[in-house]
Amino acid sequence: MGVIKSEKIETADGSVLLVSVTDGAGIIGTCSAGHIPMNSDEASVTRLFYMGNDPVVRLVCPNHGSRRTDKLVSLCPGFEGSDIKLREALTECFDRLTRGESPEAGLHDLFPLLQDGVYAVYTADYYPTDGGGAFFWGAYNISHEVRATAERNRVIGNERTYKPCFLIPSEPPGHYVPKTKLMTDEAVKSRRCQGIVYHLSGLFSVLLKGHHGAVSCVEKGLPFKCAVIEKITEPYTDAPLPPAPPKEGEQPEAPAPVREGITGFRSPSVKIPLELFPRDMLMNILEGRTEYKPEHFNTLLKKLNTVRKKSVTNNVIPRNVLEKCERMPDSEMMESTCAISGLSDAQLEALLSGDTEYEGSVMISPNLYSSIITACSYLQFTDKNRFIDFAINAMSRPELSATHEYIARRASAIPNSAKLYKFFKDAADSGDVAFEKISAAANRYIADYEAADNN
Amino acid sequence: MAFCDLKPVSVTDENTGVTFIIGSVFSVCSYGADCPKVFSWGMAKTVTVTRGGILFATDTAQYIVKSRLFSSPDEFLRAVAIIECAYKKYGFEYVHEKRLLPLKSLYREFSQGTDAYIGESEIDGNDAANAFISLMNIKLVKLLWLIALLIMLLTFGILHYFVGVTRDNLLYFIPISAASGGIITLLVYIICHSVAKAKYFRIADCDPAADMNITFVISKFGFAACESSTYQGRDLVPWNEADYFIETDKIFIIYKNNAPIAFIPKKAFGKKFAGGAADILALKLEQR
Numbered sequence: 001m002g003v004i005k006s007e008k009i010e011t012a013d014g015s016v017l018l019v020s021v022t023d024g025a026g027i028i029g030t031c032s033a034g035h036i037p038m039n040s041d042e043a044s045v046t047r048l049f050y051m052g053n054d055p056v057v058r059l060v061c062p063n064h065g066s067r068r069t070d071k072l073v074s075l076c077p078g079f080e081g082s083d084i085k086l087r088e089a090l091t092e093c094f095d096r097l098t099r100g101e102s103p104e105a106g107l108h109d110l111f112p113l114l115q116d117g118v119y120a121v122y123t124a125d126y127y128p129t130d131g132g133g134a135f136f137w138g139a140y141n142i143s144h145e146v147r148a149t150a151e152r153n154r155v156i157g158n159e160r161t162y163k164p165c166f167l168i169p170s171e172p173p174g175h176y177v178p179k180t181k182l183m184t185d186e187a188v189k190s191r192r193c194q195g196i197v198y199h200l201s202g203l204f205s206v207l208l209k210g211h212h213g214a215v216s217c218v219e220k221g222l223p224f225k226c227a228v229i230e231k232i233t234e235p236y237t238d239a240p241l242p243p244a245p246p247k248e249g250e251q252p253e254a255p256a257p258v259r260e261g262i263t264g265f266r267s268p269s270v271k272i273p274l275e276l277f278p279r280d281m282l283m284n285i286l287e288g289r290t291e292y293k294p295e296h297f298n299t300l301l302k303k304l305n306t307v308r309k310k311s312v313t314n315n316v317i318p319r320n321v322l323e324k325c326e327r328m329p330d331s332e333m334m335e336s337t338c339a340i341s342g343l344s345d346a347q348l349e350a351l352l353s354g355d356t357e358y359e360g361s362v363m364i365s366p367n368l369y370s371s372i373i374t375a376c377s378y379l380q381f382t383d384k385n386r387f388i389d390f391a392i393n394a395m396s397r398p399e400l401s402a403t404h405e406y407i408a409r410r411a412s413a414i415p416n417s418a419k420l421y422k423f424f425k426d427a428a429d430s431g432d433v434a435f436e437k438i439s440a441a442a443n444r445y446i447a448d449y450e451a452a453d454n455n
Numbered sequence: 456m457a458f459c460d461l462k463p464v465s466v467t468d469e470n471t472g473v474t475f476i477i478g479s480v481f482s483v484c485s486y487g488a489d490c491p492k493v494f495s496w497g498m499a500k501t502v503t504v505t506r507g508g509i510l511f512a513t514d515t516a517q518y519i520v521k522s523r524l525f526s527s528p529d530e531f532l533r534a535v536a537i538i539e540c541a542y543k544k545y546g547f548e549y550v551h552e553k554r555l556l557p558l559k560s561l562y563r564e565f566s567q568g569t570d571a572y573i574g575e576s577e578i579d580g581n582d583a584a585n586a587f588i589s590l591m592n593i594k595l596v597k598l599l600w601l602i603a604l605l606i607m608l609l610t611f612g613i614l615h616y617f618v619g620v621t622r623d624n625l626l627y628f629i630p631i632s633a634a635s636g637g638i639i640t641l642l643v644y645i646i647c648h649s650v651a652k653a654k655y656f657r658i659a660d661c662d663p664a665a666d667m668n669i670t671f672v673i674s675k676f677g678f679a680a681c682e683s684s685t686y687q688g689r690d691l692v693p694w695n696e697a698d699y700f701i702e703t704d705k706i707f708i709i710y711k712n713n714a715p716i717a718f719i720p721k722k723a724f725g726k727k728f729a730g731g732a733a734d735i736l737a738l739k740l741e742q743r
Contacts, residue, residue: 031460033564034457035563233479235480235493260515261494262480262494262495274491282490286478286493287463287478288463288478289463
């Protein structure tokens with residue numbers, strides 16, 4: 001049985017619950033499986049997420065496992081629930097969380113089953129999609145590259161923290177049973193927490209418990225609030241802050257002494273300076289390993305290539321759930337939301353006129369087109385009306401034609417906007433070659449709008 | 456990444472009270488300090504590994520972890536393996552002495568596959584030195600004959616110059632010339648042997664793994680020659696990291712850029728399986 005210690009610490013970004021696991025059973029976790037011949041190219045490295053004796057998710061990391069590259073994700077045989085200890089612990093923890101217990105108390109039985117290390121534990125809302133509009137449960141049957149799975153996100157950068165918000169299932173899609181969903185339809189209304197997730201990579205976490213609840217939540221439009229377990233492993237170094245400018249009559253502050261070494265350790269959502277860590281937790285990180293192979297690693301490898309028995313099922317996720325997922329925020333929107341703190345109208349105007357800098361500093365990125373695309377995604381998530389205005393403005397400028405197709409595709413995801421309809425209609429009727437790139441999206445939008453209008 | 460499961464190594468200098476932890480980061484915990492200094496491997500400018508210890512240098516600081524602080528040679532070798540893996544990932548300047556075994560940075564994590572030959576033994580210094588010598592013999596044999604002939608002619612010429620060759624002494628001078636050619640050639644041969652042997656033992660002396668039990672693997676995906684205490688069972692040097700191999704009666708020597716990177720004694724696999732291992736080697740590398 002592992003030794004568990006938890007402590008709440010106050011950081012600059014708020015309070016964080018840290019949980020330290022020593023001598024953990026290590027039956028939930030990730031491990032490297034190296035290069036698997038026949039399954040990946042020579043330059044790829046495979047990582048596994050496993051639960052008990054079941055390999056659950058296979059991550060193929062291209063470019064020799066580069067942390068900046070998105071991964072290929074596929075669902076392995078998945079958690080079959082044959083490990084009774086694990087299944088009971090998950091059920092017990094989930095029951096406690098749904099009754100409203102804190103993550104610290106609710107997940108108490110799950111912590112000893114994790115690998116050794118220090119974890120940040122919190123609750124957050126998740127979108128039950130693959131970050132591309134597909135419902136998460138059936139989205140990973142075939143191995144494919146999934147955007148925003150890189151540990152170091154190019155849009156967000158290394159400095160900022162971000163909350164993972166997309167899901168990968170731990171149960172195979174064949175485990176979906178409509179009868180169970182009927183029960184969860186009622187249960188989700190009263191649950192304080194809808195699921196337990198373990199952070200895997202980038203913006204993605206694995207849902208350990210609460211799959212049927214996710215279907216019900218999407219159908220009923222309820223937020224999918226989860227208890228999140230995130231391992232803190234990565235060292236980070238912040239540049240020292242420049243001293244504050246002196247007030248009149250005051251001596252300027254001496255610059256802070258340059259710190260030797262790293263500033264602290266982080267997970268995607270938290271950055272914790274070394275001095276804030278309780279001593280034993282810090283030693284747990286320093287003397288521990290980022291991830292390691294469990295004793296039953298060979299069993300996992302043997303199971304890795306087995307085909308799921310119920311990979312084809314008659315129990316189909318309801319159509320309205322799938323449709324609602326298509327309209328949920330995607331990974332590009334979430335990346336841009338994490339990367340940008342705010343954009344004023346003046347900044348947007350500067351962007352449209354071709355400037356990437358505003359009042360002496362780069363707004364988003366030194367690349368104009370990349371900045372416009374990121375701004376679009378950001379506005380689409382934060383303010384639909386500003387997004388529509390910005391999109392129409394950008395599409396009206398021929399000098400930004402490289403972005404037109406992308407913006408038109410994004411804009412056409414906003415249903416029933418009279419402004420957009422008018423713009424697309426005018427563009428289609430004008431026959432101007434400047435609108436050639438948006439004509440397909442425009443025609444589709446016009447048709448959809450008119451069909452909705454007639455109904 | 457190969458050797459990714461290695462447990463970090465923690466050593467304490469009792470004299471100074473400083474604890475060094477070599478793991479996914481390099482940490483220095485001074486006695487009484489509130490917070491340890493922690494360096495990511497990306498911050499390292501140079502890391503030097505000798506039999507005497509490990510020197511970790513950044514732009515502003517240097518730390519020496521003496522090898523006597525490690526509780527066992529296995530711990531020291533584990534620390535070296537962690538450093539070599541970090542060197543592969545972060546590309547800092549890595550200074551090391553000559554090695555008998557391949558650097559850990561050459562390894563990749565592979566499944567060994569079903570056709571793998573796995574064995575364990577120490578590298579016999581004499582076997583390896585003899586392998587060096589027999590290789591040298593192949594290169595030297597023509598040269599030695601030439602030396603013998605030249606010395607013979609030279610001796611004969613000297614005798615003729617100083618004494619003068621006549622019909623009476625010719626029968627003495629020919630055996631004397633032949634003997635002197637043979638003796639000097641033998642001396643040259645003995646010196647070359649000593650140099651070859653010394654060359655091997657100089658490498659062996661530099662490598663802390665020379666006296667350890669070594670695990671040897673030859674599979675169709677790659678090979679391994681690694682201290683058994685460090686080896687994790689799934690780490691192989693891919694064949695594209697080697698150029699050719701040489702086989703003697705007791706040992707395989709694998710070369711890269713004309714320098715030996717691994718000595719694999721046949722006895723590690725046993726007589727029965729050495730042939731199979733040789734077959735895989737011959738399939739994957741050019742034999743010279």
